[in-house]
Amino acid sequence: MQNAFGETQNIVVLGGMSEIGLAIARRLITPATKSVVLACRRPDAATTQIASLQREGVDVRAVAFDAADTDSHEAFVEQLRRDHGDPDVVILAFGQLGDQDRFDEDPATAVKVAHVNYTGAVSVSLHVAKQLRRQGHGRLIVLSSVAGERVRKANFVYGSTKAGLDGFAQGLSDSLEGSGARVLIVRPGFVHSAMTTGMKAAPFATTPDAVADVTVRGLKSGRRIVWAPGILRLVFAVLRHLPGPVWRRLPLG
């Protein structure tokens, strides 16, 4: 349950190795918090992540979760509820960037990424939404990306999965209206993180911490969509309408 300050007791990060997911979780931990669950493929490899969130009185643990294994999602959400009670905030933070050149070479790898980023996210989100509806409260934070706002040639497989996810999350948000459960869609720009190491930063590049700050502010004020940094909302309002020939020539990496 949340208290009068909006502080939550049970926090779940789907994609428990995600730097953004962890940065958000870190900010949501308060004296009210009882548990933080990092759901990831290899829980045994999450020791530093667990340690970074450890606080007195908070049960931080990693549990096995495979976004690609959609058949396991129902049982996964049920187990979460059994072990910790109502999930108050669920952060959907998993996603793979992949390499567009490799996708072009070997389409099967693109299918895998699309399956995790979109199908896996749809599957687990719907199971989480079902639980939130049943419990009459709770937040689902969906990490989308500006890459889905207007998909560019440099990473169009990744971008299209985020475009799909973003549309899905908007619809889910509308469908949850009146249920007590709510969705917050986060649209970060280029984020300096392990996922993007070695890549050339796009303009308005940001950090996991900055994205997390924006997210937590959005949660408090009850927003439905936040951009990180906020300026990207304006930037993409323009980019979205650029004629194709201009868009293709933009040096966006």
Place this chain on the structure above:
Amino acid sequence: MSTDFVSTRLTGWGLTAPSVARVATVAPADVAACVKDSGVRGVIARGLGRSYGDAAQNSGGSVLRLAGSVSDVVVDPESATVTASAAVSLDELLKIIVPRGFFVPVTPGTRFVTVGGAIASDIHGKNHHADGSFGAHVRRLSLLLADGTVRELSPTDESDLFWATVGGMGLTGIILEATFAVLPIETSRCIVSTVRCRDLDELLSEMSVGDEDHRYSVSWVDLLARGRSFGRGVLWRGDHARVSDLAPKLAVDPLRYEPRHLASVPPIVPAPGLVNLLTSRTFNELWLRKEPRRKDGQIKSIPGYFHPLDSIGSWNRLYGPRGFIQYQFVVPFEREDALRRCIELVVESRLASPLVVLKRFGAANRAPLSFPMPGWTLTVDMPAGADGLSELCRRLDDVVLEAGGRHYLAKDAHTRAESIVRGYPRLSEWRRIRDSVDPDGIWQSDLSRRLALLG
């Protein structure tokens, strides 16, 4: 008969931590059927929603409003008792009983609470030092249990369950009806004496002598004043006036009772609300100045003396969409140092609104979860969206609990399970009695989940 449930977003009076439940208004005869079909998220009863936090919310479960009519209220002048549906409010009751020469045994700062809520929260008022809390005046009640049966409880028969229900926050069952003592009065007026105190030392010493000479006693403290005026406030003590106390004009109709509604706050007050340091300081200054330094024998009406805020409808909206919390604690008399420390912390924070109440409680009753115990109780409203409020509340919690004090469940919207375990040493006794009549955990609320009250 099937009952119509409507998915509804609910909050407490503080407007914080909303959640959605299936809500229905049900006749006493249909309650058992609703409880039977409740499902895993259980049931809680809701009266007028004046608990500040989440006591009458049940996210994902059922919330039942009992249908009950004031026309069924029975007043027995002989024994000075009233029998009423749990759904009847003190407001409705007062309109009936005051003209007949009776007053409710206990009233909080609002008359918009139901009889059921008054028992479930074991409410207290300005007369706690003299008369105890509401539960002390209940002669009997009927409680609908989790298995659908109705049980008659009284302080002598089934007394364990009776006292677990008093202050039990609705978690032992649904109170359907109660009989309780009422107080004979000669007039509908109070006779009040006022002392304005220039600082906390003066206020506490004025409060510490003389409570026993009056039925009602309560103080207001300016929790924004600093320096030499730190802790300045006003102490009011009162009694029900006798006919001989009234001016001839009033004495013509001594039991005349006409509560007035002045205005309502509109549904939308934009963030961050209208309660801030500037408005609160101005209010406090004016409020203090209007009071005489020392005056006896002022005649006040029941609404004017007991329920001044009730004349403004939905005043909780003044805090804006993020709502507010009402922090209330009690610490034992011998820990006046803890009271002072709490007042210092609140004053330093600059977060207090003008709504502040300081009172000395009398003896506790037998109910394991009843809030009052001998000591100082301080109540302060603060806007929930304010920066630093969470940190302030944690620091206050530490001081209160270290001093052997506790928090009032009907007001709580912030504290943790550990605070309740520490503050209510008889919690496990209450759980044992509760579990014996609700082994499957039918009675649930957001409060019970947040604070793990059911264990």
